[in-house]
Amino acid sequence: MKILLISHEADMDGLAPSILAKIVYEEVDLIFTSPDDITSVIKEIIDTKKYKDYDKVIITDLGLKDEAYDLINNSTLKNMIMHFDHHETKNTAPWSIVKIKDGEYSYSAASIFYDYLLETYKDNKILKKNSLKEFIDAVRLYDNFEHVKFNNPLGLKLTNIFVNTERYYLINSLLDRFVNKDDKHFTLTKEEEDICDRCEKELNDYLEYCDKNLIRIKFLDYNVGFSISTKYRSSVGNYLANKYKDELDFILIADYNRESFSLRGVTNVNLAEVSSRLGGGGHEHAAGFPMNDDTLRLTKPYFTREIMEKLKKSEN
Ligand SMILES: [Mn+2]
Structure with missing residues (x-):
């Protein structure tokens, strides 16, 4: 046939x-x-x-x-x-x-x-x-x-x-x-196992990089871990949220390529609610909201439109 x-x-x-x-x-x-x-x-x-x-x-x-x-x-x-x-x-x-x-x-x-x-x-x-x-x-x-x-x-x-x-x-x-x-x-196959090992190492290196560069900020009324990163969003958020759950309310990720903010948490802060106040939405432990002049005001001075443009340029 x-x-x-x-x-x-x-x-x-x-x-x-x-x-x-x-x-x-x-x-x-x-x-x-x-x-x-x-x-x-x-x-x-x-x-x-x-x-x-x-x-x-x-x-x-x-x-x-x-x-x-x-x-x-x-x-x-x-x-x-x-x-x-x-x-x-x-x-x-x-x-x-x-x-x-x-x-x-x-x-x-x-x-x-x-x-x-x-x-x-x-x-x-x-x-x-x-x-x-x-x-x-x-x-x-x-x-x-x-x-x-x-x-x-x-x-x-x-x-x-x-x-x-x-x-x-x-x-x-x-x-x-x-x-x-x-x-x-x-x-x-051996070749495929090698690809998987390489990917796993790449992910672990990136998680370590994000951990090292995590900024503690006050965001709205919360203690937040702020990560400016563009890759492995869910892995980065889950890893850091779990690691710092006793110290931080949630992890806020600024993805400057997608021009959006993501929230990941494991505490009892409802992230869907936090995000909906900022024009976004999502679930209790994983949510997001758009990057615009209003929301960028909340991450000053750590992350502004100027910093975003600079980061974008440096990647090209
Ligand atoms: Mn399918």
């Missing part, structure tokens, strides 16, 4: 379906795109009738807008397309399988597509391999930010590998592992 798979370009949950498709189908052509561009990709394959070259068109990990549903429903593409996704939508169609949560279980696009293939191709031995199940589950947990809660470090490693590896090289390397090896457990 000849398949056109269109998937999300940005992460492992978008990449994994291409490996699953190559395990099951004889011929697979791939298009990787973004949620913003998927409508025009669909329009193009309808306009050019390109979909007629295939037995099936499969879309994964890309939420479809109303316009995309309409385009497909008004074309014969609707008879041979399948859509597997886990992003909120009010649209429904017989060809579109969208699942978000089932009790405590959060779906990802790769896991929904995997479940479908397992159910449809019951005799496929590769699909049943434990190493593949482990891989899909790690991708699913990380895609839902549940890898810490479920103590699954593999998803983060796979993401570091994804960011640092050429896409088609990675697809073939992973595919080869599932097809040709009979591993009970998913294993990384």
